[in-house]
Amino acid sequence: MTFFTISALKEQAGEQPPIAAAVDCELQSRSQRQTKAGKPYLVITFADATGSFNLNAWSDAPMFEAAQGMPDGTVVRLDAEWTQNQYGLNGANISWERLTGEDLEAFYAGDAATAEKQRRDWETITTFAAGVKDPRLHALAKRFIDDLGPKFRRAAAARKNHHARRGGLVEHVAQMMRMADLAASAYPQLNRDLLLIGVLFHDCGKLWENQYPERGFAQGYTLHGEMLGHIPLGIELVNKLWRDVAESPVAKDWLPLEPASESVRLHLLHLIASHHGDYQFGSPALPRTPEAIALHHIDNLDAKLEMMKDAYANANEISVGIYEKQFPLPANLVAPLPAFDAPPLIAAENEPATDLF
The missing domain is CATH 2.40.50.140 (Nucleic acid-binding proteins)
Incomplete structure (x- = not known):
């Protein structure tokens, strides 16, 4: 069999x-x-x-x-x-x-390859979070991971379309953090700490909207997820965690910091509120800062590329190199162009000369 x-x-x-x-x-x-x-x-x-x-x-x-x-x-x-x-x-x-x-x-132990990928992705998330320099955002991320890490690791990024599996949210957030790190290197005007923590929290409401039980792979439904949705839930969670860390002894050292803590909190909440990019897609606010624009497009890019990966794997090939349209992608897919891999002889001929000087 x-x-x-x-x-x-x-x-x-x-x-x-x-x-x-x-x-x-x-x-x-x-x-x-x-x-x-x-x-x-x-x-x-x-x-x-x-x-x-x-x-x-x-x-x-x-x-x-x-x-x-x-x-x-x-x-x-x-x-x-x-x-x-x-x-x-x-x-x-x-x-x-x-x-x-x-x-x-x-069966409950799960697919070994998926489990290993999600273990590595979780390590990526915790490493990026630990490296954040802003002490407010660092403390907020640590509190989130310490308190809700197991729930986070069970959540999906969606009910369907992309990363719609147990642990899918970890895969999605880890890849977005990698892209955010590269974007911050390419665009120094971006606040790297804010962008990374915005990625960490942008879908945190899905811990209730797209949650799995402690044992099993059937994604359930909750009243909070159905009646509020992940964006309001995420805003509520961040506000709650912010109050918790603001009451900790270390928070007294934040009073003289610039930018002010209230501005940091507000900018982070804006990233959560605006990450869908448009009112028609469920955002209660439109992106109004560089980090909000970057987060929206990073989120959309990772979701779309994951959908395309699944579509290539699952769609019927209706002609040579053409794959049947898969919802919600807009059209039939065409096989991607492979990367150029130079034969050894051509590669050697194209090597730069070493005796120019």
């Missing part, structure tokens, strides 16, 4: 021929719908450490009745013949069994 993670299955499956394989996954949710003919069917969402997918169970299929009896959070092994089209994965001749014992524990 061939085993795949969800992400690997999406990469391998195409329209034809079917791939016979098994995938271990957790039942995240299901909703009952109706066909145009009025027949019921289920849309079942399954997830693992690498991602999620929807599977339609028609009323005359054995999976329809079986899924109705499975509680959310049930972990199963789905063995099927898999294909994939523009609407997602399809499984034919599906059989299933619930995981128990060592198989279940191995």
Whole structure:
């Protein structure tokens, strides 16, 4: 039996021929719908450490009745013949069994490659945060990581589209911090400390909006996430943490610092409020500082490139080098141009002369 993670299955499956394989996954949710003919069917969402997918169970299929009896959070092994089209994965001749014992524990341990990447990314985040020079922002970041680190490491960056997996927020923030560091080097007018900590906190409300339980890969819903959204939640969290660190003994040394602490707090809150870049995309404020503009574009760039990476892996190739459009990207994708790799002979001929002087 061939085993795949969800992400690997999406990469391998195409329209034809079917791939016979098994995938271990957790039942995240299901909703009952109706066909145009009025027949019921289920849309079942399954997830693992690498991602999620929807599977339609028609009323005359054995999976329809079986899924109705499975509680959310049930972990199963789905063995099927898999294909994939523009609407997602399809499984034919599906059989299933619930995981128990060592198989279940191995599933909860997650994909080893994903876990290692997220460990390195978390190290990137903590290293950048520890290197911030502004003592107010340094203390704020430390308090956040110390108090909410485990919750942070479980959160996704989105419910779908990009980094929509357990730990995805860590991957997203780490890559944005790398880009922010480079941007601050290229544009010295940027406040590097403010930009880095703005990246750290820009999506901190997703600790409630896109959170996972301590055990498992099914992304849940919370009233706070649904009723407020991650931007108001992020502003509220930063204000709460700011009050906490302002009451610490070390805060008395901040009184003579310039820029004033209140200005630092306000600029950080502005980064959170404006990072979506436009009112129509949910920002309560438009970017009004260099750091806000930089953060918005860094955020958008990382999200878009992650979407493109997934699209190349999952989309059908409809012609040579052309891939079927994947929502929310605007058009069909074209295979990227590989980097030039000079053959050894050409490389040697192009080497600069060493005897000019």
